[in-house]
Amino acid sequence: MTDNPYEASPERRAERLAETAPTECDVRVERLVTELIGRVADKWTMIILEVLEEHKELRFTELARKVEGISQKMLTQTLRHMERDGMVTRTIHPVIPPRVDYRLTPLGLSLGAAFCGVWIWAEKNLTEVEAARTAFDAR
Amino acid sequence: MTDNPYEASPERRAERLAETAPTECDVRVERLVTELIGRVADKWTMIILEVLEEHKELRFTELARKVEGISQKMLTQTLRHMERDGMVTRTIHPVIPPRVDYRLTPLGLSLGAAFCGVWIWAEKNLTEVEAARTAFDAR
DNA sequence: CAGAATCCTTGGAGATACTG
DNA sequence: CAGTATCTCCAAGGATTCTG
Numbered sequence: 001m002t003d004n005p006y007e008a009s010p011e012r013r014a015e016r017l018a019e020t021a022p023t024e025c026d027v028r029v030e031r032l033v034t035e036l037i038g039r040v041a042d043k044w045t046m047i048i049l050e051v052l053e054e055h056k057e058l059r060f061t062e063l064a065r066k067v068e069g070i071s072q073k074m075l076t077q078t079l080r081h082m083e084r085d086g087m088v089t090r091t092i093h094p095v096i097p098p099r100v101d102y103r104l105t106p107l108g109l110s111l112g113a114a115f116c117g118v119w120i121w122a123e124k125n126l127t128e129v130e131a132a133r134t135a136f137d138a139r
Numbered sequence: 140m141t142d143n144p145y146e147a148s149p150e151r152r153a154e155r156l157a158e159t160a161p162t163e164c165d166v167r168v169e170r171l172v173t174e175l176i177g178r179v180a181d182k183w184t185m186i187i188l189e190v191l192e193e194h195k196e197l198r199f200t201e202l203a204r205k206v207e208g209i210s211q212k213m214l215t216q217t218l219r220h221m222e223r224d225g226m227v228t229r230t231i232h233p234v235i236p237p238r239v240d241y242r243l244t245p246l247g248l249s250l251g252a253a254f255c256g257v258w259i260w261a262e263k264n265l266t267e268v269e270a271a272r273t274a275f276d277a278r
Numbered sequence: 279c280a281g282a283a284t285c286c287t288t289g290g291a292g293a294t295a296c297t298g
Numbered sequence: 299c300a301g302t303a304t305c306t307c308c309a310a311g312g313a314t315t316c317t318g
Binding site: 029031032033034036037038040041042043046047068083084085086107110111113114115116117118119120121122123125126128129130131132133135136137 | 168171172173175176177179180181182185186207222223224225246249250252253254255256257258259260261262264265267268269270271272274275276
């Protein structure tokens with residue numbers, strides 16, 4: 001993974017790169033995709049996505065209540081990330097007391113749809129997973 | 140979230156529970172599902188799933204090489220979790236040097252399929268997310 | 279080779295207090 | 299109300315070493 005300073009020769013190095021890098025650019029894209037997955041396949045992100053899918057629009061405290069178990073800090077943080085990634089819009093109403101509404105963008109909705117399969121899978125296979133666990137633990 | 144010791148009366152408490160707990164059992168299931176999602180929507184789990192989907196069967200070091208950036212510790216750990224959850228079988232060949240093969244179970248395969256939508260989403264929307272980020276940062 | 283064990287660091291995350 | 303700022307702490311995870 002780290003550069004090998006003892007590479008035999010430039011030729012050898014080119015050879016090695018040719019082996020490990022099918023089109024060199026694909027690798028870069030693949031890495032970006034992987035990184036994006038890492039960002040997006042996060043527990044809180046998934047749940048917030050889910051909640052915002054159900055209730056079109058929610059304000060901060062409503063989210064805090066609906067999300068169950070999230071700390072205020074993590075909520076803010078996750079929402080910021082989601083906003084930055086274009087998943088969520090954040091509209092501030094200049095009133096007192098302040099009011100901020102969160103709502104999914106089309107991009108966020110599409111991700112929610114993509115995750116839908118995982119939720120369904122989890123519901124459908126919950127008992128099977130639990131069975132596997134107890135079987136594994138009893139050993 | 141924590142029990143409120145100042146609940147006015149048993150009646151009031153029952154009322155509150157009726158509000159927050161549509162069928163009480165659903166909540167339990169929902170929590171289990173959420174917890175399962177938290178377990179399964181993990182970066183390394185997703186990637187290992189992906190890799191094992193592509194190459195039917197891999198041994199430990201092969202996985203370590205294919206997974207790119209994972210430490211040996213995390214690989215072992217994640218594989219154990221996946222095995223415990225019934226995603227993966229671990230077959231030990233009693234030879235010297237030792238050889239251990241990992242392969243997805245039907246359950247693992249089904250989860251991989253469920254995640255497939257997310258991978259596709261990530262590939263398709265990578266540029267849009269990056270655009271959103273730069274737009275957000277330039278502010 | 280396939281791990282287990284150990285040590286060590288960092289940043290993830292909670293709790294609390296403060297502010298526009 | 300909707301956050302930001304600060305302090306703190308624990309555990310996730312990396313690096314390294316050891317072993318059947």
